[in-house]
Amino acid sequence: MWMQQEISLKPRARGFHLITDEIERAIADLGHIKIGLLSVFIKHTSASLTINENADPTVRADFESFFSRSVPEDQPYYQHTLEGSDDLPAHLKSSILGPGVQIPITNGRLNMGTWQGVYLCEHRNHGGSRHIVITVQGE
Amino acid sequence: MWMQQEISLKPRARGFHLITDEIERAIADLGHIKIGLLSVFIKHTSASLTINENADPTVRADFESFFSRSVPEDQPYYQHTLEGSDDLPAHLKSSILGPGVQIPITNGRLNMGTWQGVYLCEHRNHGGSRHIVITVQGE
Amino acid sequence: MWMQQEISLKPRARGFHLITDEIERAIADLGHIKIGLLSVFIKHTSASLTINENADPTVRADFESFFSRSVPEDQPYYQHTLEGSDDLPAHLKSSILGPGVQIPITNGRLNMGTWQGVYLCEHRNHGGSRHIVITVQGE
Numbered sequence: 001m002w003m004q005q006e007i008s009l010k011p012r013a014r015g016f017h018l019i020t021d022e023i024e025r026a027i028a029d030l031g032h033i034k035i036g037l038l039s040v041f042i043k044h045t046s047a048s049l050t051i052n053e054n055a056d057p058t059v060r061a062d063f064e065s066f067f068s069r070s071v072p073e074d075q076p077y078y079q080h081t082l083e084g085s086d087d088l089p090a091h092l093k094s095s096i097l098g099p100g101v102q103i104p105i106t107n108g109r110l111n112m113g114t115w116q117g118v119y120l121c122e123h124r125n126h127g128g129s130r131h132i133v134i135t136v137q138g139e
Numbered sequence: 140m141w142m143q144q145e146i147s148l149k150p151r152a153r154g155f156h157l158i159t160d161e162i163e164r165a166i167a168d169l170g171h172i173k174i175g176l177l178s179v180f181i182k183h184t185s186a187s188l189t190i191n192e193n194a195d196p197t198v199r200a201d202f203e204s205f206f207s208r209s210v211p212e213d214q215p216y217y218q219h220t221l222e223g224s225d226d227l228p229a230h231l232k233s234s235i236l237g238p239g240v241q242i243p244i245t246n247g248r249l250n251m252g253t254w255q256g257v258y259l260c261e262h263r264n265h266g267g268s269r270h271i272v273i274t275v276q277g278e
Numbered sequence: 279m280w281m282q283q284e285i286s287l288k289p290r291a292r293g294f295h296l297i298t299d300e301i302e303r304a305i306a307d308l309g310h311i312k313i314g315l316l317s318v319f320i321k322h323t324s325a326s327l328t329i330n331e332n333a334d335p336t337v338r339a340d341f342e343s344f345f346s347r348s349v350p351e352d353q354p355y356y357q358h359t360l361e362g363s364d365d366l367p368a369h370l371k372s373s374i375l376g377p378g379v380q381i382p383i384t385n386g387r388l389n390m391g392t393w394q395g396v397y398l399c400e401h402r403n404h405g406g407s408r409h410i411v412i413t414v415q416g417e
Contacts, residue, residue: 002313002417004384035141037178037274039315041382043391045331050234053184058218062227063234065216070209070348077343079336088340095328095341099394100380102239104180104272106143111272113182116238133382133389135315137276137415139141174280176317176413189373192323197357201366202373204355209348241378243319243411245282250411252321255377276415278280 001036003027003136008129012122014086016052016060020117024110027136036105036138043131046090046124048097054117063121067093090123097121105138140175142166142275147268151261153225155191155199159256163249165273175244175277182270185229185263187236193256202258206232229262236260244277279314281305281414286407290400292364294330294338298395302388304412314383314416321409324368324402326375332395341397345371368401375399383416 005026009019023040024030030038042049053059071092073085080088101118104111120130144165148158162179163169169177181188192198210231212224219227240257243250259269283304287297301318302308308316320327331337349370351363358366379396382389398408 004313004382006384006389035143035274037276039380039382041380041389043389043394045329045391045393051184051238052230052234056219059227059230062217062219063231066210066214066231069216071344075344077347078340080334080340088337091330091337092341092344095330095375095397097234098237098376099329102178102180102241102380104143104178104274106145106272111145111180111182113184113270115184116182119234131391133384135313135382137315174282174413176415190323190377191369191373195358198366198369201356201358202370205349205353205370208355236373237376241317241319241380243282243317243413245284245411250284250319250321252323252409254323255321258373 001033001138005134006131008131009120011128012120014122014125015064017120018054018117019120023118023134026134030105031108033105033108033138036136038103038105038110039100039135040118041100041133045094047127047130048094048099048121049101050097050119050121051101051116052119053115055115086125093123140172140277144273145270147270148259150267151259153261153264154203156259157193157256158259162257162273166275169244170247172244172247172277175275177242177244177249178239178274179257180239180272184233186266186269187233187238187260188240189236189258189260190240190255191258192254194254225264232262279311279416283412284409286409287398289406290398292400292403293342295398296332296395297398301396301412305414308383309386311383311386311416314414316381316383316388317378317413318396319378319411323372325405325408326372326377326399327379328375328397328399329379329394330397331393333393364403371401
């Protein structure tokens with residue numbers, strides 16, 4: 001059994017945002033799947049997806065603080081600078097965090113840990129709407 | 140053909156640990172699969188999975204040294220500090236390394252390179268037992 | 279429907295290289311797949327795969343500059359040094375960027391964003407030919 005859905009996420013501020021609910025709403029009928037996988041892929045090179053703590057918002061704030069220090073803007077050795085100070089660091093962060101996540105499905109539900117959620121990682125100051133492809137397979 | 144197994148890994152010290160054998164033992168019968176994929180997912184936000192060198196233990200020791208310098212504890216700008224100095228860095232490392240790996244299956248065997256093994260990356264000082272979901276699909 | 283192909287990539291210089299065309303050539307007949315996934319896995323621990331900007335070569339040059347600063351050679355605390363200054367950093371970069379990418383297939387085509395391409399990330403000075411396994415599944 002295969003299902004696929006492409007959705008647009010509303011524009012978000014630069015930073016890390018929980019989107020687990022939006023993914024679950026887009027794929028309504030996991031209930032029929034006993035064993036499977038859900039794959040989410042972001043169609044951009046300056047935003048990314050990851051899985052992390054879904055409770056305390058300070059974790060997501062600290063992610064933005066850390067990654068913006070770890071991948072700094074305006075380094076003298078950067079050559080790709082025409083699209084703004086946030087552009088090349090956004091590409092770098094996207095590859096460090098990655099464009100996709102894969103989550104197991106067990107007995108009709110996403111089989112994540114209690115504290116896990118999916119983050120949209122918006123690395124641009126004004127990234128606009130982001131498009132993701134959700135693919136579900138299972139039996 | 141789908142198979143899925145959820146297993147608990149015994150508690151490990153903070154650091155990087157080879158768990159390829161435990162994954163292979165959990166899924167006994169890859170032998171029937173000509174083409175497929177094995178997916179491993181960790182249900183935690185302060186431990187992660189990666190694939191790297193399976194021979195020299197100094198590689199795994201250097202991984203711990205590098206990531207603990209690269210993602211330092213006790214930074215003055217961290218806000219999420221209530222659960223200990225190792226907690227927020229553990230979340231960050233988990234997203235840098237990622238919660239899962241996907242490995243191709245070819246003619247009944249994991250089709251990794253000779254030097255590749257699966258690492259459990261334990262980022263907490265006392266992380267306890269960790270739970271992983273192994274999903275196999277193929278034909 | 280499953281397809282799998284193992285291919286050898288020609289040796290590349292240390293750095294980041296677009297290989298989307300080579301992947302698409304290896305798997306000729308995506309045209310029959312309405313919904314699916316393409317998975318690429320590299321069988322090495324000192325080279326990796328990622329998805330990023332496919333147009334401006336300065337992005338790829340900046341990736342090499344950034345990651346070689348971010349994961350420096352010859353640190354006094356490295357223990358795994360027998361295989362050369364570029365070896366342990368290559369292992370670290372491989373795990374930061376990851377050994378594989380998963381791309382959705384929609385209506386017979388890879389469903390990436392306009393600006394996305396697959397990078398071979400060559401972390402060794404003389405890495406030689408690299409082997410990747412491409413697995414396609416879908417319906």
